[in-house]
Amino acid sequence: MANILKRFTDIMSANINALLDKAEDPEKMIDQYIRDIEDDLGKVRGETAAVMAAAKKAGRDLDDNSREAETLARYAEKALLAGNEQDARTFLEKKAALAAQRPSLEQICQTAEANAVRMKEMHDKLESDLSQLKQRKAAIKSKMALARTQERLNQLGNGVRDSGEALSAFGRMEEKADRMLDEAEAMAELNQKEDSTEELMRKYDRISPDSQEVDDELAALKAKLGL
Numbered sequence: 001m002a003n004i005l006k007r008f009t010d011i012m013s014a015n016i017n018a019l020l021d022k023a024e025d026p027e028k029m030i031d032q033y034i035r036d037i038e039d040d041l042g043k044v045r046g047e048t049a050a051v052m053a054a055a056k057k058a059g060r061d062l063d064d065n066s067r068e069a070e071t072l073a074r075y076a077e078k079a080l081l082a083g084n085e086q087d088a089r090t091f092l093e094k095k096a097a098l099a100a101q102r103p104s105l106e107q108i109c110q111t112a113e114a115n116a117v118r119m120k121e122m123h124d125k126l127e128s129d130l131s132q133l134k135q136r137k138a139a140i141k142s143k144m145a146l147a148r149t150q151e152r153l154n155q156l157g158n159g160v161r162d163s164g165e166a167l168s169a170f171g172r173m174e175e176k177a178d179r180m181l182d183e184a185e186a187m188a189e190l191n192q193k194e195d196s197t198e199e200l201m202r203k204y205d206r207i208s209p210d211s212q213e214v215d216d217e218l219a220a221l222k223a224k225l226g227l
Contacts (some may be wrong), residue, residue, distance in 0.1 A: 052119070054112050
C-alpha cells in the first residue's frame, strides 16, 4: 500500500514534460507511464474497495452498538415492570459495557470513513489523470511524428547543395561565355576588314605597265573612230 501511494504521489507531483525532455523516446516513455498508472490504478482500486468496505463495517458495528444498547434498555424496563430487578440490572450492565465500547467504535468509524474518502479521491484523481494522459498520448505521438519529419527534412536540406550558389556559378559561366563570344565576333570582324584591304591592294598590284599601254592605245583608237 505504501509503495502504491508513493508512486501515485510521484506521478502526480512529477513534471512529466521535464521527464519527457530527458527521454530518448518520449512515445515509449508515455506508453510505459500509462502502463504503470494502469497497474497502479488496479491496485489502488482494490485497496480503495477494501478501505470503503472497512468503513462500512465500522459504521455497521457502531449502529449495532446503538441498537443493542437500546434493546437492552427496553428489556431492563420490562424486567422492572415484571418485578425482576436482578434481570434489569443484568441488562443494564450489558448496556453499560456497550456504552464503554462506543467511543472506540466511533473513533474507528471516523478514521475508516476518512480513509475511505481519501482513497476514493485518490482513486478518482488517478483515474482522471490516466484519462488525460491517454488523450495527450495521441497528441504527443503526432508531435513526435511531425518532429521526425522535420528532422528528416533538415537532414535532407543539409545534404543538398545550395541552389542559389549553383545559380550564381552558372551566371558567372554564362557571362564568361558571352564575353568569349563577343571577343570571337570582334576578331572575326577585324579579320574580315583586313582581308578586304589586302584583296583591294592585290587588285592594284595586278595592274602592270603593259596593261596601261593597252589602255592608252585603246583610247586612241576610239578617238580616231569617233567613238
